[in-house]
Amino acid sequence: SMTIAHLLRSGDRSVKSATLFTTLTDFADPGEMGVFLADDFVEGISRQVAIEGVLSKRFMGKTFSYLRSNDLIYGPAIKSYMLGEAPPAFDLLHWNGDGTNLPAKMAVQYIRDLCQLNGFARGVFPVFGKPVTLAEVKVPLCAIACETDHIAHWRGSFNGVKQMGSDDKTFIVSQSGHIAGIINPPSKGKYGHYTSDAPLSGEPDDWMKGATFNQGSWWPRWGAWLDDRSGAQVAARQIGDSGYPELCPAPGTYVSATPAD
Numbered sequence: 001s002m003t004i005a006h007l008l009r010s011g012d013r014s015v016k017s018a019t020l021f022t023t024l025t026d027f028a029d030p031g032e033m034g035v036f037l038a039d040d041f042v043e044g045i046s047r048q049v050a051i052e053g054v055l056s057k058r059f060m061g062k063t064f065s066y067l068r069s070n071d072l073i074y075g076p077a078i079k080s081y082m083l084g085e086a087p088p089a090f091d092l093l094h095w096n097g098d099g100t101n102l103p104a105k106m107a108v109q110y111i112r113d114l115c116q117l118n119g120f121a122r123g124v125f126p127v128f129g130k131p132v133t134l135a136e137v138k139v140p141l142c143a144i145a146c147e148t149d150h151i152a153h154w155r156g157s158f159n160g161v162k163q164m165g166s167d168d169k170t171f172i173v174s175q176s177g178h179i180a181g182i183i184n185p186p187s188k189g190k191y192g193h194y195t196s197d198a199p200l201s202g203e204p205d206d207w208m209k210g211a212t213f214n215q216g217s218w219w220p221r222w223g224a225w226l227d228d229r230s231g232a233q234v235a236a237r238q239i240g241d242s243g244y245p246e247l248c249p250a251p252g253t254y255v256s257a258t259p260a261d
Helices: 002-009 031-037 039-052 057-066 069-082 093-097 104-116 154-162 204-209 219-228
Strands: 018-021 141-146 169-174 193-195 212-214
Touching: 031 039, 031 104, 039 104, 057 069, 141 154, 141 219, 154 169, 154 204, 169 219
Parallel strands: 018 141, 141 169
Antiparallel strands: 169 193, 193 212
8 A cells, every 4th residue: 555655656657456455554443453562562572573683474473373362272272282182174274374574674664663653544654765645545446354354353444445545445344354254265155245335434333334245255346346447358378488397386386395395
């Protein structure tokens, strides 16, 4: 969102539209994440990354697990330690297992300046030396939030998007949480979604009261939204050539690599 604001301010119109998945841009109400934005927590992170140079992916994974402690910490511990049972396979936990170390400077700027101090929403976070604002995000927007999201709660997402300057805004609330509400293929017929033609203004709960519940995934609705704002479809390009042959099918060998490799 900050990149779009900067590009538009610089006269660059190469971004034609944008989709926001479970996105917080205004942290005035951070929801459950607020417990990790207290001074002592942020100061602790600052001291840690000053020593290590990065914010460890293990730290990030454990932090997000605490937001769903019953499902991701205590439940598995009871089953394995107290009952001697193997925890049931849970595919979404692979998202926590595939973490990324964050550079120290980036991590501190993000957690302190953007989250704790809410710099983007307040219009004081600089990009190339000049602050950007939510009002400067003026491309057509489709924002998908999730009803039971513990990380980027849908009300906070709503409050950020409503402040953006676009005249073309679509807001969708999917059932379920931060990951399952997004990874929601139509073939499963599992989670529905809420939509409304009302303007994005006022309080998020008022918007939800007037919203319509739709059975099934939001993916087809998003596909139609993209079709209306995109060029003609083109055939997929052929991967590899005589000089650089295709290495292997997607998703790639790195997925199954081990530290020993």
